[in-house]
Amino acid sequence: MSKSESGARTYNQIQVPRRFTGKRRISIYWTWNYPWESNRDITEMDNRFSTITEVRRVLWPYYETNEFSAKMFLQGIAGTLELFHLSTLRFQALAGEVTGHQVAVYQRIDQAGQKLPIDDRILADTDTLMVFGLDHMVTEQEASRDEIEAIQRWLTREGTCLILGPHHDVGVSENLDERAMEYAHHGDELVPRQQRFGKYTRSLMKGLGVPVENRYGLRPAVVKGTTDQIAPLTTIRDLDTAGWLNGVETFNFHPHLPHYAITTDDTSGVKLLATQAIDLSRPHPFTEAGNREFNIFIWMPPNDTRAGDILLADSTIFTTLFGGVGSLENFWRNIAAAPMASRVQPPRGVPTLGDVTRGPAHVG
Helix, strand or coil, X not given: CCCCCCCCCCCCEECCCCCCCCCCCEEEEEEEEHHHHHCCCCCCCCCCCCCHXXXXXXXXXXXXXXXXXXXXXXXXHHHXXXXXXXXXXHHHHHHHHHHCXXXXXXXXXXXXXXXXXXXXXXXXXXXXXXXXXXXXXXXXXXXXXXXXXXXXXXXXXXCCEEEEEECXXXXXXCCHHHHHHHHHHHXXXXXXXXXXXXHHHHHHHHHXXXXXXXXXXXXXXXXXXXXXXXXCCEECHHHXXXXXXXXXXXXXXXXXXXEEEECCCCCCCXXXXXXXXXXXXXXXXXXXXXXXXXEEEEEECCCCCCCCEEEECCHHHHCCCCCCHHHHHHHHHHHHCCCCCCCCCCCCCCCCCCCCCCCCCEEC
């Protein structure tokens, strides 16, 4: 597991606001309720994370090291949540090198039960906000009206970028045969027959008018003759006028990625920049309906009322748990180095880049 060696790790502190320097200040927001997720009954079959013990058993002997032993690492569901935290360290380090700012990491409800909604404490010193939608729907996380309005105001600020990453939605059907087909398709023994993520991000997208919904958990196709070398993206370069995918040929091989379904016929403000070929050797209801690729990366450019960009990319694309780091780092660098100049001037009276931050937020 990649670890930062730039300094000592901190925990349970209040975030010190980052001053604007002309480079992006990036923040990650995990949408989960940590106690509710980690305290789930492990005898429940569906809609929970695996324990680290289950991870060790399925992936044996990969995690049979002192680092992940019971002496050094949490063995329950909490351990899996911490694994996600550790998996973004490489992205955080790269983003810090590019921007000169540490990436701030927040949780909706952290280990100590401290709740932090998205508000000006987070947004005031953030230029790029990454909302990682890994909350199970059964934990009832939902964006409040105040949060939606705070983000709407923030998006009128020049140079802002909102990245939404709702994860997969597996086993929606009540038909158990269909659930079995989905399970056999992705082939991950650690994913339950039903695992529905993203109520928080869905409510946020609805409130912000983002016409996208996360569906299914689809296994990407691989390069012929390999087992986990993901097939190249199908990119629509002509639409990528901002260069988000410059130097990017693949993301990473995560075996159950969401299809980002565009739910409007008016796609003038929604640009599908990349799709991913599906593993057709494993049947799935989505491919049986005639689909051969799924939507993996979407861009909503600024418009007359919104100065900021909105991107949709799965949260696992920013982790190192699933390989593909070379091309991924180009993508991460494009995100971190995106120019601060907006294509649209913010409406009069809207905060601009140099505005003073309003107050600190608690980091987990």
